[in-house]
Amino acid sequence: MESAAVPPSEERRRDAAATRRRLLEAARDLFAERGYEGATVRSIAARAGVNQALLFRYFGSKRGLLAEVVALGGLEQLRATPPEELFETALRSMLTRSAEEAEDRSLEVYLRSVGRGDEAAGTLRELGEEYQSVLAGLSGAPDGALRADLAMAWLLGIGLMRTVVAREPLAGADPDEVCRLVLGTLSHLWAETGDGGA
Amino acid sequence: MESAAVPPSEERRRDAAATRRRLLEAARDLFAERGYEGATVRSIAARAGVNQALLFRYFGSKRGLLAEVVALGGLEQLRATPPEELFETALRSMLTRSAEEAEDRSLEVYLRSVGRGDEAAGTLRELGEEYQSVLAGLSGAPDGALRADLAMAWLLGIGLMRTVVAREPLAGADPDEVCRLVLGTLSHLWAETGDGGA
DNA sequence: TACCGTTGTAAGCAGCTGCTTACATCCGGG
């Protein structure tokens, strides 16, 4: 069947596994750049250098492709990150120009794809709920889940302003500086009593 | 058959001004509900109860319609609100189920429409910059504009999570409760020195 | 060598998009 060994230095000319991988990477990047609806199957296939019919052969539908992208890039990485590091990790991944070698761009996909009565919504909702449940454990308050939602709202909002709106000064700000401001402020959210904040 | 729900002795049967207004209201609502790309000219015309060709006669293009919606609903209202009330006003409009009688839904339009490599981006950018310049005056810090961007990011993020993702507990939370948490926390952002936050 | 499943390709489907065109119909002013 499949000779497990990777070809020494030559690419096989017919390689289903490599084609699948190329499609997944192209889809990950295009979903992140243009959102689910904005990335067409033709553009994904073109970036992968592959005939678009193969996309449907390997993933069944465009939505199937999205599900696999989110499962690989988002959910796996999320489950591998300790809860107390999750927010800062996610924030920094939002703040870092994902020029090259970005494994997980699922939050970009998320914020560029929600907003319509999409079919993408269902697939992305699961990812959002995982984030919520992890962040909810960070506050001792009984309304931890609400505060987690608010924290995630800020995270998404910052990503929206930075990578989508791309407006100065946020777009070009030093990630460390932004992290300091946001994390410093958010520490008050976890402790906020709501009786005036002072 | 087609007499529809037209009051017998009230409206003129051919009224360009009324038709324009109906189109503007339908566009405002559909842009807010589905985003610029998601709202089709056919759906807008249908909701307005108007032939879609009239949309192009009165506004030239779909984008021209958007520009007028934003100018009327967003910019006018923004300029009429005192700076120190702007954030809370905008936050509350995000938190209030805009079931009926919502004059200004421009922030909903904004957050559902950014994210695509849209043609809508240019029109909406102006609105965002107005918000930024007003909010930037609220902090005495030299990086006031950055903090304004961060505040607006939270505002948009909350709107995104509440009206788009619509996930509990944020979606159903008491607006007053959310306002208290957010405003209490944000007061620290205006004062945050960045040397630890505590 | 002959075979046959796997991999890749070209073309086309119906349905939607923003927008245009050619044509009815109304209604006020001569």
Add this chain to the structure above:
DNA sequence: CCCGGATGTAAGCAGCTGCTTACAACGGTA
């Protein structure tokens, strides 16, 4: 009255969408 612009309508354009189909070419196996 009756004409002409304002208003409303139906049909259709080219281009795009996700997806399917029929077919060609490869390459391991018997």
